[in-house]
Amino acid sequence: MKTRIFTFFFILLLSILNVQVKGQEEHESHHDTASxxxxxxxxxxxxxxxxxxxxHEWHILTKKNGEHVSIPLPVILYxxxxxxxxxxxxxxxxxxxxxxFKLGEGDYEGRIVAVxxxxxxxxxxxxxxxxxxxTVMGMLGAAILGLWLFLxxxxxxxxxxxxxxxxxxxxxxxxxxxxRDEMVIPNIGYKHHERFMPYLLSVFFFILINxxxxxxxxxxxxxxxxxxxxxxxxxxxxxxxxxxxxSGTKGYWRHIFATPGVxxxxxxxxxxxxxxxxxxxxxxxxxxxxxxxxxxxxxVMSLLGLIFIFDSVAVAPVSIFFVLFMDCLELxxxxxxxxxxxxLSALFISLALVEEHH
Amino acid sequence: MTGTLAAIGASIAVIGAGLxxxxxxxxxxxxxxxxxxxxxxxxLAMIISAALIEGxxxxxxxxxxxxx
Numbered sequence: 363m364k365t366r367i368f369t370f371f372f373i374l375l376l377s378i379l380n381v382q383v384k385g386q387e388e389h390e391s392h393h394d395t396a397s398x399x400x401x402x403x404x405x406x407x408x409x410x411x412x413x414x415x416x417x418h419e420w421h422i423l424t425k426k427n428g429e430h431v432s433i434p435l436p437v438i439l440y441x442x443x444x445x446x447x448x449x450x451x452x453x454x455x456x457x458x459x460x461x462x463f464k465l466g467e468g469d470y471e472g473r474i475v476a477v478x479x480x481x482x483x484x485x486x487x488x489x490x491x492x493x494x495x496x497t498v499m500g501m502l503g504a505a506i507l508g509l510w511l512f513l514x515x516x517x518x519x520x521x522x523x524x525x526x527x528x529x530x531x532x533x534x535x536x537x538x539x540x541x542r543d544e545m546v547i548p549n550i551g552y553k554h555h556e557r558f559m560p561y562l563l564s565v566f567f568f569i570l571i572n573x574x575x576x577x578x579x580x581x582x583x584x585x586x587x588x589x590x591x592x593x594x595x596x597x598x599x600x601x602x603x604x605x606x607x608x609s610g611t612k613g614y615w616r617h618i619f620a621t622p623g624v625x626x627x628x629x630x631x632x633x634x635x636x637x638x639x640x641x642x643x644x645x646x647x648x649x650x651x652x653x654x655x656x657x658x659x660x661x662v663m664s665l666l667g668l669i670f671i672f673d674s675v676a677v678a679p680v681s682i683f684f685v686l687f688m689d690c691l692e693l694x695x696x697x698x699x700x701x702x703x704x705x706l707s708a709l710f711i712s713l714a715l716v717e718e719h720h
Numbered sequence: 721m722t723g724t725l726a727a728i729g730a731s732i733a734v735i736g737a738g739l740x741x742x743x744x745x746x747x748x749x750x751x752x753x754x755x756x757x758x759x760x761x762x763x764l765a766m767i768i769s770a771a772l773i774e775g776x777x778x779x780x781x782x783x784x785x786x787x788x
């Protein structure tokens with residue numbers, strides 16, 4: 363009941379954020395008053411990139427006359443001279459300057475920079491950007507969805523007890539048991555698995571829910587490219603890394619710094635190699651998830667962009683058919699990447715829990 | 721020019737991934753043909769190995785994207 367109220371207020375908050383109608387961009391130079399549409403060439407790579415990358419506003423649609431309809435998102439900046447700033451991103455939309463901040467261009471494309479009163483000079487102290495960007499809102503949406511699902515699950519268990527599963531239990535219990543019996547226990551073993559189940563289950567469902575939400579284009583908060591953001595996957599890999607190191611036994615550290623059976627003159631190289639291996643494994647986790655999800659989004663965007671490159675409606679059925687096929691593949695990849703991330707995290711944790719053999 | 725080189729690099733990585741996943745697929749099919757009862761387990765292992773190899777190929781795509 364409480365989660366339902368909370369969810370309702372969150373959706374209310376999202377809809378109260380004023381839907382800002384942006385003005386037209388400066389591509390007016392080619393405007394032909396005789397024809398219906400703009401004559402500007404379709405830039406495929408920027409079309410793809412702006413749908414994949416993060417942004418300070420949530421772009422909903424572009425009307426025929428070029429006006430953008432988008433939801434402005436909160437911008438939170440920490441600027442060393444002036445302190446903490448909080449405003450909505452419609453204040454700095456399309457090039458405007460607000461309180462000395464504006465969206466950078468050129469080298470600083472996509473970031474918020476601080477400008478002098480005099481001109482366009484960017485100072486040495488760039489503001490630290492803690493904004494709630496599109497990715498953050500997508501993550502929050504996924505978190506709320508996950509919370510709703512799992513709180514409903516725990517409530518239904520409290521009501522019926524561990525009898526035959528009904529309702530949402532029947533949906534989630536097989537997945538949770540799958541994670542436990544196929545991924546965690548075979549690697550970590552029955553003795554220690556309960557310590558790591560919360561983290562591994564959380565990471566599995568976080569990646570799964572965010573992957574799937576990235577595939578659904580509409581309405582917000584769906585359609586945010588969360589796991590295709592390397593900062594997000596880096597954080598997840600960092601969590602795995604920290605948990606692996608924390609749960610390392612003495613045997614684990616001995617393997618790294620004094621691998622048994624290695625002659626002493628080989629030890630310096632072995633230590634470097636082992637430390638590189640220690641870092642490379644979470645690094646691989648990060649890049650694998652990021653690259654798989656981003657590649658999927660780029661493929662879908664490219665196929666949709668074909669319609670605009672050829673500039674004809676006849677391409678649309680073919681293109682949409684391919685997009686549907688790629689979306690099915692992407693669904694498989696969404697599940698698979700969540701599975702592989704969790705499986706490899708469990709595997710690395712099990713490697714860290716190695717007992718001394720003698 | 722760097723764009724083309726990056727694209728060529730990515731294509732070479734895709735060749736490696738194609739070869740690797742092709743070998744996985746073929747040995748999986750041989751194994752399923754030998755023992756059809758184990759088909760489900762073999763399919764599971766095949767999908768996991770394909771995902772891992774695809775990860776390696778996508779490392780190369782990421783490097784190509786960065787180098788561009």
